[in-house]
Amino acid sequence: MVDKNSIFGGMITTQGAAKKTNCDALGIPWEPRYMLIGDANGTDPVPSPSQTKLVNQVYRAQINQLRVSPTDANVLIAEVVLPPDVGGWWVRELALEDKDGVFSAVANAPPSYKPVLAQGSGRNQVVRMHIITNGTSNIQLKIDPAVVLATRQYVDEAVNGLLPANKPAGTYTKVTVNDRGVFVSGSNPTTLAGYGITDTYTKDQITAMIAQASALPVGAMIGFPVDKVAPGFLELNGSVKSVATYPDLATFLGGAFNKGDEGAGNFRLPESRGEFLRGWDHGRGVDAGRAMSSYQLDMLKSHTHEYSPMRGSGVVNSVSNKVSAQSDANADNGATTGATGGGETRPRNLAVMWCIKAWNAPINQGSIDVAALEAEVARMRSLVITTTHKRLFVSTTGASAVVALKAEKLIIGSGVAAKAVTQVDLSVNMAAAGLGGLDAGVVAASSCYGIWVATNGANTAAIAALMPVLQGAITLGSPLITDLASTASMRVGMQFSSAFFPWGVTIKSIDSASQITASYSALATVALDNLRFVYEPILPAGYVGSRFSALFTDSTASKFPLAYMQVDKWILYRPGAGTNIVNLPLLASGVQGATAQPPTFVPVAVGALVPPTASKVKFTVWGHVGNTSSIAAPNPAHYGITNVPAGASPLHISDSAAAHNAATGDITLERGYMYYASGATYSGLACNGYEDNI
Template identity: 40%
Template sequence: MADYYTLLTDAGIAYETACKAAGTPIKLSQISVGDGGGAQYNPAATATALKREVWRGPLNALFQDEKNPSWLLAEVTIPSDVGGWYVREAGIWTDTGILYAIVKYPESFKPVLATSGSGKEFYIRSIFETSNAELVTLLIDDTVVKATRAWVMSYLADELAKLDGKQSVRVAATGNVVLSGAQQIDGVAVTAGQRVLLPVQTAAKENGIWVVANGAWSRAADANVSAKLTSGLMVMVEEGAKNGDSLWHLVTNGPISLGTTALIFEMLAGRTGIAPGTYKSLTVDKYGRALSGENPDTLAGFGIKDTYTKPAIESMIAQASALPVGAMVAFPVNSIPPGFLEVDGSVKSIAAYPSLAAFLGTVFNMGDEGGGNFRLPESRGEFLRGWDHGRGVNIGRGIGTYELDEIKSHSHMLPNNPNNNAPGSGSDGGEGAAGYLETGRTAMEGGSETRPRNLAVMWCIKAWNAPINQGNIDIAALQALAVQATEINRGTAKIATQALTDAGTDDSSIVTPKTLRWKVSFLIAPNGYVAFPSWLGGLIVQWASTQVTTNGANGGTGTVTLPMAFPHASFGVIAIKRTTALLNGAETYQAAPSGLAQAVISIDSASGNESSGTRDVFYLALGN
C-alpha cells in the first residue's frame, strides 16, 4: 500500500450500498482533520471516527477526475485563523454523520498567527475511488465554503470551454486534412501546438478544432468533449489565403456526441472573393454576404424577362407609327420632315427606300427608271380625289390613275320674253320656245381651269419610320463609290498637299483652289509682272519702261528697279529701244541683272556721233 492514501470505511461502504438500493444520492458535506493522537498511524476501514479530530468544516469541492471517472476528488481549505496543530489524518463525512472515507495525510503543521507568529490557509485534496461516483452529491453551504485559487481557475476554464465563443485558430482548412504531423493548410505552414479548424473533413464527425502535433493530432481542450461543443459555437480564423480573417460557427443542432455526430461548420463572415466596388447586381448568401457582383447594362443582365428587347420595341414603334409607310400628308410649308419624301414623280432607289418600294411597287413606273429604281406618283399642282372603288360616282377609274380636268355638260340661254314664260313651252321646247332664243349665249368668262378656293400645300409620302429605320443601305451600291476616283470613275480621293502639287507626280489626289493659287501673283500694268505658282516652277516674268541717258559718242548706262524682286534668281534681262525718232547713228541696247531687284541697261554707240540725251527703253526680265 502507498505511504499515504484514502480508503472507504466499512460504514461508508454500507451507506453507499443502502443509497444505491434506495436510488438516492450519496450526500457528502463535511471534512475533518486530526493530529492522529500525536503520531502518524495507518487508518483502518473499520474506523468510525478520527483518532483525534482537531478541526471540521464544509467541503469546498467534490468532482470526478477527468481521466478516471471512478475517482472522486474532495477539496477543502482550512482558514488562516485556526491552527496550531499538526495534520496527520482526515475524514470525509456524510450529511447523516457517517465517516464515509478516512485519509492518511502527510504530517503537516497548520500554524495560526496568534500563537505561531505566522498564519496561512491550508489546502487539502483527497482522492478516493468509488464504484458509484455518478451518485455522489456534494452538499455545500455557500456562506461558509471558500474556493481555492486552483479550483476557481479550473472551474473557470471548464465553464469558459462550454461557451459558444472559442479561442481563435490560426487557419481553417479548405479540404480534407490528415490528422497527423506539421503540414501546409490554406497557404500557411502549421506547426506543433497551433490550433486549426477543420470544417470540411471527408468524415464530418472529424470536423472541429484540433491542435497540431508532430505525431497524431488531438482535439483542442476547449472542444474535446461533447459538453464543450454546442450548436452556435463560433471561432475566428487568423490567417489563410482563402479563409483568413473569417468567422465560423457550428450549425449542427444538439444534442452532440463528439466523435459520432456530424459537425457542420459554416463561414459566418469573411472573404468571399468579390472585389470592393459598387455593383448593380449582387448574389448574396444566407448570411447577407455578397458572393458575386455584376454591372449589367441590359434588362436581360438583370434577369428581367417580362419586358421587350430594344429590337422588339423598335419593331413595335415602326409598326405602331401613326402614319404607316406609303401614307400621304399635306404640309403647308416647303420643308420635308424626316421620314418623308415629296410626291413629285421622281425616281428613287429601291435599296435606299425598301419599305416604300415594296408598298408602291411599279404602279407609277414609266419604263425609264433604270434597274433597282422605282418612281413616286406626281402630286404637284394636282387635286386629290377619293378612289371610286365600286361606288359608281367616278366609274372606270383605277386607283393611282390621273384624270384630266372637265366641266359637267350644260347650256346657258338668255330670256327674250317680257312675260317671262317658262322655257320649252313651244311646240318642240327648243329653238322657238316661248320667250328664249337659242342663239342668245353669254360671253366667255373665267380662267384656264375650273377650281374651288384652295391652299397650296406640298404633298409628301411616308418613306420610312424615322428615326427608327431610315431605310436599308445597299452597301454594294456604296462600295463602288468608295474606290479611288479617276477621270472616268466616281469615287473617293484625298486632298493633295502643296508638296505633292509642286512635285506633280501624284495622280490619286485632288488639288484644292487654295493649293492652285498658292504663290500666284500678278500685276497687269505698264510696269508689271506675272509670278507663276510653285507647281509650275515658280517662273516670274517682269516688264517695264524706263529712260537711260547717253552722253553722245560714249553712249550711256542706267540702273533700273524691277517691278518685283526675284525671290531666288534672275535669269536675264532683254532691253529694246522705244524711241521712235531716228538718231544720228546706230545704237546697241544691252541689259543684265545687277541683283534680284535691279538690272543695268547700257547703250553703245556704233558710229560715235550720236547726240546726247535720254532714250526710252522697254525691258523684259525672267527669273524665279
C-alpha cells in the first residue's frame, strides 16, 4: 500500500542498457519512441532492470517529448499527454519502448486515476517519466513527435543562435534585429543620414542657404555712418579693381564706369564720395534724359525776386503816420540785394561712406584683408607649373593633316587660372579652322606650328598656332631688334629663335610696334635676320591654353605635318614608306669644311627642322669613311677627333679603312646652327628629332 515511505523512480532495463551500448558502439543514435502505461492490476509495483514488460499494460502512446533534464545530464525525461477521451484506469507503472520494440526503461508512479469524459470529468493529463542513465549524448531527443527529430547538440546550438550572447548592454537610438526579431546590434547615430534620412539638407548646406538668404546681393549699395568698410563690401571711390579678385561684382557692373585706362582684366568702381544719390527717372519724366549711373552737376531752379526801391524827399503825416512822397520822387530799378549763403545748394544731410557689396561672404567670416588677398592672387599667378603632363603621346602619319594627342593628365594654364584635365584624347585637323584645327588662317608649307590644348573647364580641345618667321634688324652686341613688321601678337617672355642669337632667347620687353628687346645680345650684325616666334593661339573667350607639341609641315601642295611620334617631351621623326619622310631629314651632306685638328667647320642652320622650343636635338652623323672622318659640334671651337676626351667633338666618326659608320647623340644647341665637317663624299648630318621644352 502506498504511503509516506513509498519510493518512486525509474531505470534503464537490462534490454535497454544493452541496446544503448550497442548503439554507442556503432555510433548510431538510440531512439526511444513509445511510452507504456499500466495499472499493475491494482498492486504497488517495484520496477526491476530485468523486466521485459509491465505487470498490466493499459495504454501505449507515441512520446510527445523526450529531453534531457536541465539540472542533470544523466537524467532522461519522457513525456506523453493523455487527452480527455483516454482513461478509465489507474496509472501505477510506466515504461519506454524504442523504435524497434525493445522494452528499454521502467518506472513506478504514485497511483493516479485518469477519468474519461464520459464519466463527467475529463482533463488533459501529462505523464512524465524520469530515467537515470549513464549518459544522454547519443540519445535521439524527440522534440515534436510529428515533425522534428534533433540531437541535444543541435537543440543547444539552435537556442543559442536565437539568443546570441555577448551583446553590450546599453541604451540605443537605432537597433538592428534579425528575421526573428532578436536584437543583433545597436548604435547611436549623430546625423540624420545615420538614421537613413536622406531627403533633407546637411548642416553645411543649411548654413550656406542661410548665409545666402540673409546676405545682400552683390551690387547692393549701403551707406555706413563710420569710416569702416564691412566685410564683403568695397568703398565706392572710383578705384580700379581686378576681375579675378571680384568676379561677381565685375559681372554685375560690367564696364559701366570704365574710363578706358583700367587695363586688361580690370574694372572701375563708381565714384560716390561727396555725392548725393538720386533715383533714376526710368521713364517717369521728372528727370528726363538721364542715363543710368550718369553724373549730374548741381543746379538751382530758375526763379525771380522782384522789388522797386523809391528814392526822393517827403514829409511824414502825423495823422496817418504815412510817408508822402514828393512829386519829384522816382523808382530805382535794377538794384540787387546783398549776397548770402555758401558755395553750393544742399539740404541738411549726414556724411556717410557709400559702399557696394562685392562678394557674398559666409556668416561671421571676420575681416578679410583685401590687399593681402590681391597680393596672394598675384603671387599665385606668377607660379610656374613644372610638370604639365602625364603619359603624353602625340603622333602624325605623314599622310594626312591630322595630329593625334592623348594623355592621362594635362595641366593647362598657370597660376590661379590653371586647370587639370584627365584622360585626354584629342586631335587637330590642320585643314580646319578654330578649336580642333588652326586658330587662324590656312596651313602653310614648310612652316612650324605649335600644338596647344585649350579648356574653359567644361570643354577641352586641341588647336594649332603658327610660329611665324619675321624679319628684323640686329646689331652685334645689342639686344635690340628693330624694323619688325608688327609686335601686336608678342608678349614678354615669348621664345624665339635665330641663327644669330643664343638658343633659348626670349622677349625681354616690347618697346614699340616695330621694336623689341631680347634677353640676350645678338651674335652678329644682320640687316634682315629671320626670327621664328612662338606665337600663342587665338582662343575663344573664357579659354586658357598650354602648348604640348611642335611640328613642321612638308613642302608639298598637301602641306601635311612631317611624320613624327612624341612620347612626353621627346619628338622623333618617323621615316617610312607612304609618309612624307622616306629617310631621316638631312641638314648637310658630302664633303664639308676640313676635318684636320682643329677642324674647319661649316655652319648648318637647324631652324627648318628644330622649333625654338627645343631644348636638345638628336643628330646622326653617318658616312662611308676611309682615312677620313665626319664631325658635328654645337660651336666651332671644338677640336674635332682627339685622344683627349675633354677636347673631342661630341659627335664624330672615323675609320682607317673604307667602311660605313654612323653615330647618334643628343646635342644641347648653343645657337641656331650646328657645325659640321666631313672628308667623305658619301656622308651626312641628319636630324632624328628633338626634346621639346613643354
